[in-house]
Every structure is written in C-alpha cells, then in structure tokens.
Amino acid sequence: MSRSPSPTPARPLWVALGFVLCGLGVLGLLLPGFPGTVWFILAATCFSRGDPRWEAWLLSRPVVGDLIRDYRAGLGMPRRAKWAACLCITLAVGFSVGRIPVLAGQVAWVLVGLAGVLFITRRVPTRPDGRSGA
Incomplete structure (x- = not known):
C-alpha cells in the first residue's frame, strides 16, 4: 500500500526520517519493554513517501517485512505477542510508577x-501463533 512519493524537496527528509525510525525499531528488537514493530511500520510509511525502493527493501526483511505487511492487511498480532506486549506494559508501569513523585x-x-x-x-x-499473512 505505497503512496506516490512526495515532491522532490521533501523526499530526502522522508527517507532520513525512515532511517531514524528504523534505528528505533532495531532498538525495540534489542531492548525489553521497548516496542519495535511500531517504529518499523512508521519507517515503511516514511519510505513510501520518500523512495519506494527503501520501502521495498524494508518489506523484504525477513521478520520486519512480515510484521509490516500483517499490520497493513489488518491481520493483527499473534496471541503470544499480545500476551508479551501486555506483560511488558504491566511490568514497565509497575517498576516505574514509584519513581513518579506526584x-x-x-x-x-x-x-x-x-x-x-x-x-x-x-x-x-x-491471529493464531506462527501464522503470517504474507
């Protein structure tokens, strides 16, 4: 579901933002409690506006491409991923709420x-675990 690229002056900015968001996505894959998928989805959107070749590159990545395609197709998340996300949110809030003074x-x-x-x-x-819409 790619869009036509933006006018020429903004295209490099969209591509640059896409790479920044990809970097955040990689951090999300490495850091527990930090989401990764949302950053890759946003990066794909930026790439689609800046240069569809970079969007195609991101969609061709083994795990990341499937996640983005599944999101775009409205297929949702595997049950295990939903449990993991909810657990991470609960743990993050539980461990950090005491640090808020007010x-x-x-x-x-x-x-x-x-x-x-x-x-x-x-x-x-x-959606059932292990089933991708790709």
Whole structure:
C-alpha cells in the first residue's frame, strides 16, 4: 500500500526520517519493554513517501517485512505477542510508577498503561501463533 512519493524537496527528509525510525525499531528488537514493530511500520510509511525502493527493501526483511505487511492487511498480532506486549506494559508501569513523585502523575501513568493493555486486548485483532499473512 505505497503512496506516490512526495515532491522532490521533501523526499530526502522522508527517507532520513525512515532511517531514524528504523534505528528505533532495531532498538525495540534489542531492548525489553521497548516496542519495535511500531517504529518499523512508521519507517515503511516514511519510505513510501520518500523512495519506494527503501520501502521495498524494508518489506523484504525477513521478520520486519512480515510484521509490516500483517499490520497493513489488518491481520493483527499473534496471541503470544499480545500476551508479551501486555506483560511488558504491566511490568514497565509497575517498576516505574514509584519513581513518579506526584500522586496525580502516578495515577495518570497507570491509566496510560491500562489504556495500552485495553487497546491491545480489545482493538488489535488476534491471529493464531506462527501464522503470517504474507
């Protein structure tokens, strides 16, 4: 689902932003509790606006390409990935909420975590583990 590239002056900026987002995606693959997929999805969008060749390159990556295609096709997440995401959110909120000095901030942080878990469990479609839409 690629878009036609932006006018010439903005194209290099879209490509540069795509690479920055890819870097964040790689960090997300390496760091527990830091999401990776969302950054790759955003990078693919930037590449589609800047240079479709880079979008094609990203989509050809073994794991990342499948995740992006599945997202674009509306196939959702495997059940195990949903459990892992919810567990990471819960642990991140649980370990960090005590570091927020203001009660209102703590409550807000817990609500943000709860909203994330609810979004994943209620709005993101579930597909069987190990099945890709590619």
